[in-house]
Amino acid sequence: MIMGEFKQRRQKLIGMMNEGSMAILPAAPENPRDLHYPYHQDSHFYYLTGFPEPEALAVIVPHREQGQYILFCREKDKEKETWNGKRAGLEGACETYNADDAFPITQIDDIMPGIMESCSCLYYPMGYYQAFDEKITGWINQLRYRAGKGVVAPHKMVYLDFVLEEMRLRKTEAEVEELRASAKIIINAHKRAMRFCKPGLYEYELEAEIVHELLRNGCRSAAFPTIVAGGKNACTLHYIENNEVLNDGELVLIDAGAELNHYASDVSRTFPINGRFTRQQKTIYELVLKAQRAALNQIYPGKKWNEPYQAAIKVITQGLIELGILVGKMDKLIEEEAYKRFYMHRVGHWLGMDVHDGGNYKVDDVWRDLEPGMVMTVEPGIYIPAAIDIPEEWWNIGIRIEDDVLITEGGHEVLTADLPNTVAEIEALMVNG
Structure with missing residues (x-):
């Protein structure tokens, strides 16, 4: 700069x-x-x-x-x-x-x-x-x-x-270019991990692929400790041990970010260790992706910070009702925050020089308006633990899809859009390279 x-x-x-x-x-x-x-x-x-x-x-x-x-x-x-x-x-x-x-x-x-x-x-x-x-x-x-x-x-x-x-909070064009460059590096790092992944590896071996890609592109360090969470570990939000075996038939969640010239990226992807989603994994994955798209549709100037979160909550709650994981009427379940058992974090955070960049989310106790130049993550997730009141077919499925988003004059730009996020795209990348 x-x-x-x-x-x-x-x-x-x-x-x-x-x-x-x-x-x-x-x-x-x-x-x-x-x-x-x-x-x-x-x-x-x-x-x-x-x-x-x-x-x-x-x-x-x-x-x-x-x-x-x-x-x-x-x-x-x-x-x-x-x-x-x-x-x-x-x-x-x-x-x-x-x-x-x-x-x-x-x-x-x-x-x-x-x-x-x-x-x-x-x-x-x-x-x-x-x-x-x-x-x-x-x-x-x-x-x-x-x-x-x-x-x-x-x-x-x-x-x-x-x-x-x-x-x-409001980035200049020079800052946006730095964020785009950081995003490009983490995109390639995630792709590298997807291509490398196979059953029998350890979580830290995927972390090594991420770190290798960062270093070879001029990032002296990651933006935060890389999370590689296989199987049930994906249901633990801040799992950082990265020391267990990746098992055939399970998913792995990677949350990783690059820091380039003091500007951070922050991206999560969840994918099947063997390259193919099971029916249950695909169902939950596509529900999370639907929630992310609903949140993105609420991101443009004039919208309140909380509106993308509310949109994601509605999609996730309705989807879990249809699957029988939540029982009751949607409005009542949202009012009671029943979804928080499976989706316990916000939809995103400010992004910039720090991965959780500074800036208030409320002004005078009112959710602030989104403005051009602001950059945020959009990262809905569903984390289903093993529990006697949940059908076993859904146990230990933890999925988060996270992208970096710039608010523009006309709407928004997903800075990490080049990283596959549909089931078909992920499977194609893992199977065909």
Whole structure:
């Protein structure tokens, strides 16, 4: 993503800030135990700066004469670079990452109180990093101690994370392109797992196929721990052990996502381990697919966030009644939430730089309107446990179908539409490659 995109975001934030305000945003701390793993920058910090390194601090001070955007970061150190790779340094902070001014991170305690002393309102994500919260409190206390000498200490705080979550909720075209690229990679990863799958493999062998495809396409890590759940494990929503044998005649549910350039995809597919759905598996699968299509039909600008969920609930409840798995009248069962025994999660979540991206689902206690540029998952599911009051033919069938969806001016675009999702498409891919 070009640096101009980050500058536009900072300018947008500046336009929202009150006079006499400033924003402070720390980078994610580096964990010494994880030095052999890719460092993951704080999403809010990266959203505004594009700066990938730890031990950094972004400061935005509207109308500051020497420059509105200040970046504190590590200085160049050739010896440490030999061990840990190149650093941007102060020169790189300005030339590469477009900071107006840059200072060594080691000098924040000397410099920051002076920058803050004319600030009346502080935008800051309190509660994310305790060590830095204590620094902020210490600087404010220093200024309060000097208040009698004409120094102004911040007396109002705005939670910067709430502001940034609302900004991040509506994606720019540049962000959409990143999400499309991430979606393309996870599509190919799912296809690879489907082609590779056969009875007798272990769940982790399918996970290895997913990870291989991510790495070979530039994703240093998955967007979240990959779930490969065979048979009854598919009825456990957060199963991540991935260590059991895939049995002939059963289904496997894979929930996986790629993270590319800080943008995530999140896709689930369920398919037969031997390449052919049984009659019962096909019946439940097609019911879930019908529910997903009903939800998608409710996704366009002006619709409320909850309407796709309500559409999916109706389809699933009616279908389970017709199969004899639920007994009663649909309206009453929906009112009693009887469907939650078999469909216990929402229809989706916001998607972006984080797999569960920030942003409220309600505004003033009312489900928010869907708007162009928002991106969400659509993932209905049915999970039928073994139980004495359920016919045995349905036991341990767990199915989820999840796609990534962009809301557009005219409706929506399924970013992961190229991944097979019908019974015929999945069987053809698994049998014929």
